[in-house]
Amino acid sequence: MVPRPRNTGSKDLPPNLYRKTDSRNGQTYYTYRDPVSGRMFGLGKDKEAAIQEAIAANFAQILKPTLFDRVSQQPAAPAVKSRLFSEWLEEYRTIYKERGLSASSNKNVGMRIKRLDAEFGHKDIRDVTTMDVAKYLTDMAKEGKAQMSRAMRSLLRDTFMEAMAAGWTDVNPVEVTKAARVVIKRERLTLELWKAIHAQAKHAWLKRAMELAVLTGQRRDDLASMLFKDERDGYLHVIQSKTGARLRISTKLRLESLDLDLGSVIKLCRDRVLSQHLIHHSRTISRAKAGMPVMLDTLTKLFSEARDRAAAEMGIDLGKTPPTFHEMRSLAARLHAAEGRDPQMLLGHRSAKMTDLYRDSRGAEWIDVA
Known part of the structure; x- marks a missing residue:
């Protein structure tokens, strides 16, 4: 390796030997830099002794085997254990x-x-x-x-x-990949369409599920898990399965736009069938026994069927991505916000930014301009 150009203060020194003056005590020290490894070795304050050692070290470098010799003589690297x-x-x-x-x-x-x-x-x-x-x-x-x-x-x-x-690998192959661009396609559910779907619902439990969804803004699985015992002390207690958020929703909660309040809807959930669940089958159909909770797939399927009947009656085309049951969560956020309530706590969001996504109607509703 060719040594770096000498500083003015090192002209009288052999290659790879350097001097440095300590500003604190004015003492001069000598160091030798190995041209192969780049390591620095302190040689003390004795200039003559340092020069002799540097000359000897430089001479030893000449006698060293070439890089090819050193690589070819090295033992093979141990095989890395295969880990699936x-x-x-x-x-x-x-x-x-x-x-x-x-x-x-x-x-x-x-x-x-x-x-x-x-x-x-x-x-x-x-x-x-x-x-x-x-x-x-x-x-x-x-x-x-x-x-x-x-x-x-x-x-x-x-x-x-x-x-x-954990030491299983040295690189992350995902780091430099790009995330796919997501284009939001699903149509929003409007209040007018909600009313039409509600009218088309053939099962009482589906009407109750829709009412609870738009009043409380909760997710499908949380609605299906609601129990009568969760209503106590004037509140409906909900522990969200996705986030673990613990909500106490007042049974006095009301939407004027639908003339609905939570307490009345919970009372309507009680029928002649004994059940723990607010949303339950009122009669036995196949494997679904009266009083049993409604399965999520059944909830989704019958909502979709009622939605399609409502759209056909209204003469509207919902496109390739019609609003799903989950869109009632967005509708709830927009309706409560329109009546002066902040929907963030109701939806159980930690950030207002997430709530704003639900409040966005995506052009599905008219904007009133005074």
Whole structure:
């Protein structure tokens, strides 16, 4: 290696030997820099002795074997133990569960981990490349699953971050990939359409479910889990399954636009059938016994059927992505906000930014200009 150009103060010194004066005590010290490794070695204050050692060290450098000789003589690097990505996913499951998130979050992530296992589980974790990940995410987005692509990218990125921390791999192939762009397509549910769907609902429990949804703004699974015993001391107590948020919703809560109040709707949920659940089957149909809670898929299916009948009667085209049952959460936010109530606490959001997304009508409603 060619030594760096000499400073003016080092002209009288052999190559690779340097002097430095300590500003605190005025003493001059000598150091030798190994031209191969770059390491610095202190040689003390004796100039003559330092020069002799530097000359000897430089001479030893000439006698050293070439880089090719040194590389060829080195023993082969020990083979890295193969570790399948599927093995790491089992470790990651445990790590994720220890984060103390909700049961629904653990369930959703568990399903996504299965998908990752099916796609990459057979590979050594160090053999999963950025190209592999990018193709997987891009193909998913091209199928119209951009939101799922974003969710899987986030999970994959976290999976590899934890793997790096545990020493299973040295790189995160997800880091440089781009998240899929999500275009919001689903139509918003208007108050007019809600009323039409409500009129088309053939089951009393579906009407009650819709009323509870628009009054409380809760998610489908939280509505299906509501029990009569949750109403006490003038409040309906809700523990959200997704976030764990604990809400006490006053039974006096009212929407003037629908002439509905929560207390009256809860009373309407009581019928001739004995049941713990607010939303329950009123008669036995096939495997669904009277008094049993309504399954989420049944709730979604019958709501969709009532929606389609209402749209046909109104003569409107809901497009390829009609509003789902979940859109009542957005409608609730907009109706309560219009009547002067802040829907953030009702929806259980931690940030106003998330509530604003639900309050956005996406052009489905008219804007009154004074």
